[in-house]
Amino acid sequence: MNDAVKRNNFIEDIIDEDLEKGLDQKKLRFRFPPEPNGFLHIGHASAICLNFGLGQKYGQPVNLRFDDTNPAKEEAKFVDAIKNDVEWLGYEWDTLCYASDYFQQLYDWAVQLIRDGKAYIDSQSSVLIAEQKGTPTEPGIDGPFRNRSVEENLALFEGMKNGEYGESEHVLRAKINMQSTNMLMRDPILYRVVDRAHHRTGTDWKIYPMYDWTHGESDYIEQISHSFCTLEFLPHRELYNWFLDQVVDTEKVRPKQREFARRNVSHTVTSKRKLQQLVESGVVNGWDDPRMTTISGLRRRGYTADSIKNFAESIGIARRENLVDMNHLEYHLREDLNKKADRVMCVLDPVKLVITNYPDGKSEIMDAENSQEDETRGYREVPFSKELYIEREDFMESANKKYFRLTIGKEVRLKNAYIIKGESCVKDADGNITEIHATYDPDSKSGSGTEASMRRVKGTLHWVSKEHAVPVEVRMYDRLFTVPSPDTDKEKEFMEFVNPDSLTTITAMSEPAMQHLKVGDTVQFQRLGYFCVDPDTTQDLMVFNRTVTLRDTWAKVENPDD
RNA sequence: UGUCCCAUGGUGUAAUGGUAACACAUCGGUUUUUGGUACCGUCGUUCAAGGUUCGAGUCCUUGUGGGACAACCA
Numbered sequence: 001m002n003d004a005v006k007r008n009n010f011i012e013d014i015i016d017e018d019l020e021k022g023l024d025q026k027k028l029r030f031r032f033p034p035e036p037n038g039f040l041h042i043g044h045a046s047a048i049c050l051n052f053g054l055g056q057k058y059g060q061p062v063n064l065r066f067d068d069t070n071p072a073k074e075e076a077k078f079v080d081a082i083k084n085d086v087e088w089l090g091y092e093w094d095t096l097c098y099a100s101d102y103f104q105q106l107y108d109w110a111v112q113l114i115r116d117g118k119a120y121i122d123s124q125s126s127v128l129i130a131e132q133k134g135t136p137t138e139p140g141i142d143g144p145f146r147n148r149s150v151e152e153n154l155a156l157f158e159g160m161k162n163g164e165y166g167e168s169e170h171v172l173r174a175k176i177n178m179q180s181t182n183m184l185m186r187d188p189i190l191y192r193v194v195d196r197a198h199h200r201t202g203t204d205w206k207i208y209p210m211y212d213w214t215h216g217e218s219d220y221i222e223q224i225s226h227s228f229c230t231l232e233f234l235p236h237r238e239l240y241n242w243f244l245d246q247v248v249d250t251e252k253v254r255p256k257q258r259e260f261a262r263r264n265v266s267h268t269v270t271s272k273r274k275l276q277q278l279v280e281s282g283v284v285n286g287w288d289d290p291r292m293t294t295i296s297g298l299r300r301r302g303y304t305a306d307s308i309k310n311f312a313e314s315i316g317i318a319r320r321e322n323l324v325d326m327n328h329l330e331y332h333l334r335e336d337l338n339k340k341a342d343r344v345m346c347v348l349d350p351v352k353l354v355i356t357n358y359p360d361g362k363s364e365i366m367d368a369e370n371s372q373e374d375e376t377r378g379y380r381e382v383p384f385s386k387e388l389y390i391e392r393e394d395f396m397e398s399a400n401k402k403y404f405r406l407t408i409g410k411e412v413r414l415k416n417a418y419i420i421k422g423e424s425c426v427k428d429a430d431g432n433i434t435e436i437h438a439t440y441d442p443d444s445k446s447g448s449g450t451e452a453s454m455r456r457v458k459g460t461l462h463w464v465s466k467e468h469a470v471p472v473e474v475r476m477y478d479r480l481f482t483v484p485s486p487d488t489d490k491e492k493e494f495m496e497f498v499n500p501d502s503l504t505t506i507t508a509m510s511e512p513a514m515q516h517l518k519v520g521d522t523v524q525f526q527r528l529g530y531f532c533v534d535p536d537t538t539q540d541l542m543v544f545n546r547t548v549t550l551r552d553t554w555a556k557v558e559n560p561d562d
Numbered sequence: 563u564g565u566c567c568c569a570u571g572g573u574g575u576a577a578u579g580g581u582a583a584c585a586c587a588u589c590g591g592u593u594u595u596u597g598g599u600a601c602c603g604u605c606g607u608u609c610a611a612g613g614u615u616c617g618a619g620u621c622c623u624u625g626u627g628g629g630a631c632a633a634c635c636a
Contacts, residue, residue, distance in 0.1 A: 192634035554597040
């Protein structure tokens with residue numbers, strides 16, 4: 001961004017304040033701590049940009065840490081996908097960490113807690129434990145095992161660790177305060193038995209630490225100076241600090257948890273659970289379906305890493321509820337693609353156009369500019385001939401003055417070719433136009449420099465030569481949800497707002513030069529939008545995803561209600 | 563009938579007690595071999611009431627509205 005006045009966000013204020021109070025800048029250290037239980041989405045992208053952006057701003061390291069304390073939900077494939085996404089965004093982590101690397105240390109600290117009389121084994125059912133915990137408005141009560149002896153606690157904990165007990169028989173709880181107004185302080189569980197293989201530690205452990213016990217201590221082990229998380233963890237801060245108090249060495253950096261509001265984007269859901277539901281219900285074809293606002297879905301759709309980073313930067317970070325309009329994301333996408341994408345011509349809804357005064361059998365090669373934004377991208381060759389395809393909606397027999405396209409008796413320019421004039425059209429029995437006839441001005445060839453070629457005509461159409469056209473599959477995407485905020489309705493489930501027309505597959509006619517494109521390449525279909533080559537492309541058929549349309553002010557004139 | 567968090571144009575974010583601003587969106591115009599881009603302009607904002615102060619979006623009080631908290635999830 002070219003802001004002369006780049007202002008701090010409140011997170012940077014917190015850091016600057018700590019620096020002013022004497023924290024050595026070299027002690028600054030951040031982390032991005034995903035749980036490997038699903039794919040990262042656009043909300044995570046914001047958090048990644050925040051943490052790694054801070055690392056870049058202050059010139060200090062950022063760790064990628066997998067919060068992998070629940071083997072029932074986590075899988076190695078998600079670890080790989082997450083690493084790939086972070087790298088694709090263009091960030092480099094300092095150290096790749098796993099909370100599971102700290103299992104032994106966490107266990108040792110837990111034993112210490114028991115020795116100090118600050119943790120105990122509870123042998124009640126989860127139902128009873130929940131009952132005794134009270135509610136947000138009512139205090140909890142002490143359970144019957146709260147005052148077990150240190151020896152008994154130690155022996156039971158050891159037994160849990162050695163796999164002598166089944167799931168739910170015993171848990172280790174911190175002994176804090178069952179009457180606290182903060183429910184998280186009502187003797188939170190530190191360890192539970194989980195009889196599942198872990199993606200990294202296998203069956204080494206029978207017990208697994210809970211989030212609260214793990215997260216702050218992991219930050220401390222890694223000497224993270226500032227641990228940023230979303231607002232829902234705000235009540236956890238008190239517990240985060242209590243756990244830190246039990247182990248902290250004042251010589252070392254004491255991590256500081258601070259919270260920011262998660263970013264919500266309109267017309268989508270940003271919750272791993274809900275995204276998973278879309279995948280499992282078959283509404284979309286996987287986590288990387290181009291309609292998904294997962295990072296991998298956006299990538300496949302044709303979003304660039306820069307567009308996502310610019311988006312994250314521009315929406316900023318704060319502590320209030322928000323719903324960022326999807327068009328904000330699309331603005332940054334178009335802005336980036338406009339600079340980067342070559343232009344090509346492709347007709348999505350073809351209708352035949354015959355240039356009646358053009359010689360039969362003749363064809364010529366036109367030079368077409370690859371980018372109006374960047375001359376250095378050069379030219380490509382586009383064949384022209386008597387029979388062409390143009391877009392069906394680019395012709396009307398008669399139309400009002402606002403319509404700049406082809407009508408009978410009016411002139412338009414064929415992009416990179418000639419100026420033509422509509423003469424007549426042929427219809428089938430149902431009145432559908434099957435063929436349009438036009439005449440061309442032979443002196444008006446684009447780039448010829450003749451007076452005729454410089455003539456000003458209002459409309460310019462894209463086209464492809466019928467004989468040279470190559471059919472391609474194009475997947476036209478629309479928003480996945482029909483309402484801005486599908487998951488906040490009080491009565492309806494978010495799945496009820498799925499847009500049934502979020503994907504339409506068509507066969508389009510492309511100019512031959514497009515055959516050289518490779519999977520992942522993005523081009524602008526002139527006058528239509530940005531499209532990228534999908535991995536489903538085969539030797540015989542190219543498959544394109546519509547990344548985003550161009551802004552279309554004509555559509556607004558046509559359908560003012562949209 | 564508890565504790566905590568939040569409240570600035572339609573949306574998002576700034577203004578750090580001293581002239582309320584930036585981006586997107588809207589609407590209009592200029593340029594244009596993309597009804598794109600670029601450029602210019604337009605519209606419109608401090609939840610309410612009290613208080614402190616020479617001066618309050620900012621500090622205090624009380625309301626109002628929204629949100630979080632009762633997983634052996636993270």
